[in-house]
Amino acid sequence: MEKILLGHGSGGRLMHQLIREFFVPEFDLKELNDSAVINFSDSPIQQFINSPIRLAFTTDAYVVSPIFFPGGNIGELAVNGTVNDLSMVGAMPLYLSVGFILEEGFPMDNLKVILSSMAEAAKRADVKIVAGDTKVVDKGKGDGIFINTSGIGIIPDGIELGAKNIKAGDRVIVSGLIGNHGIAVLSERNGLSFEPPVKSDTAPLNGLVQLMFDVVSKSASMNPHSAIKMMRDPTRGGVATTLKEMAGDSGLCITIYENLLPISSGVRGACELLGMDPLYVANEGILIAIADPDLADLLVQKMRSHPLGKDAAIIGEVAGSEPRTNGTVLLKTSIGGTRIIDMLAGEQLPRIC
């Protein structure tokens, strides 16, 4: 009998397969985005409203182990992650719910610390936690604490992000240093310490996204909201898996350049030591945006003025349509080679978020 494997939770190919084969046929998951976009004018409640309001709705379970790691904890992660999923569809995150599954014997003091950092993270992201639920499972049937956060936000008029907007020539922007979250969790889990220490990048991206839309809407050169084509936060499965999704969804080829990838020396060293590829390591505070070539440089320049965007960089571009390479991601290596980048196949690092 087929069984669930750790890899089914990895964000990579196994998980995509599970979603496609099991979930999509049963549920109303239109696009395999982290947030659903709800257009109220298509819904039974259109009678109650008289404007074309669009809601974003998302959910995420957090099972990261260990629950405290350099740069954050599971509570902060659960708030930021859901804020980011909403932000990636262009929504203003507004309200969060939180569901706890606690294991009998979990220390109250830890719960207190986690709740405080959730409250602080919500404040920082300017969202409200308005609904909650708590369940307790017997000792040995859980792992301390699991947290599920769901979130709702409003998508302002005119913003419609999606793979269908992507065109040949578009630039690939990454907003910050890659690989920090995964390496931070891994080092805590295995008692490793690196010099300089690697900290999780967990952070709410809605402020940075707001800045990006402001830049675009102030530019007279084009339709205010057509310069940013699509955004994703490269969490489980890392930058590689996210780019592969973007290439697959758009049916185009994405080329990135190894020497343009913003990677700290700490992450680089840790990855070399551990035999890991930073492109597949999880991030919790950066985004990848596909942007119009005419505005990409300005966008990156302005992003660098934001604390969460100071290492923003253009790391590649969307190539013209060629049947042989459609849907693929190519990495031009620093020694001049070309590597095909695929999704994470199994599980590089379980329970990373």
Add this chain to the structure above:
Amino acid sequence: MEKILLGHGSGGRLMHQLIREFFVPEFDLKELNDSAVINFSDSPIQQFINSPIRLAFTTDAYVVSPIFFPGGNIGELAVNGTVNDLSMVGAMPLYLSVGFILEEGFPMDNLKVILSSMAEAAKRADVKIVAGDTKVVDKGKGDGIFINTSGIGIIPDGIELGAKNIKAGDRVIVSGLIGNHGIAVLSERNGLSFEPPVKSDTAPLNGLVQLMFDVVSKSASMNPHSAIKMMRDPTRGGVATTLKEMAGDSGLCITIYENLLPISSGVRGACELLGMDPLYVANEGILIAIADPDLADLLVQKMRSHPLGKDAAIIGEVAGSEPRTNGTVLLKTSIGGTRIIDMLAGEQLPRIC
């Protein structure tokens, strides 16, 4: 060091204490309802809409053990439970999200069955599952499957349920037989079987609630929506705990009559055998409504025409304000005595939902 106990998840006094002391100070939980009511005209997005739209938003984690029980399974329960939480604030449930925490080794076949019944339950309740997430934890760190569902709904104009509406003389209505879900889960867990068998009552209550509002709005005798004061579904902690919450929130005394409680012979027999009080046993397909005395009889009569309301009954009333009994629930026993009904103190039955 203080630790989490199973009782913290019971729905009873320990849980209320945990919520009051830990959660309320950190989060924006205005009323301790299962659903948050979001008034968009108070929110930063009022600029985007021009009608006083009110959204209900709720979340629930499901950890029931065993995951399959007479009358249902964890998936169905997770859909119905969230639909019901929205319905209890008078909202039309519209969209659901679902987050899975799977244990490594969980059989794919079980997942398939659970997903199918979730899809079926969503169809029955006329809601859409639009967002999802899946995490996998290592073997021994979970218990097969945990499911978190969140839901959003719209509250039609004029509906404002809440304890503040309750007045002396109001009637207490229960929509169906009590105690079925808890006894069904307990019997499956312990390999007991009763004759007649006891099945979970898990069901979506939005249809019944719609019927109730229809009855009220067709009655010319009063303000369309003021006849139904408050509703709750008596899940964890059972009818007793829910009534105690209603009495506490309204500051009034609620009196119920043992001989009016609708209990099946199966549940009655099982409770006698097991030394349990059906008033504290969990339900997943009934509601308690506090209604105006002038409409309560008509309401119950009409509710009985609905499959989920056929055993609806008035079980008590709200007594006049008397300092000595404010916030209390009294049970008039069938032998003529009076018992004070309190919240579930510890844990009668862990992991019931």
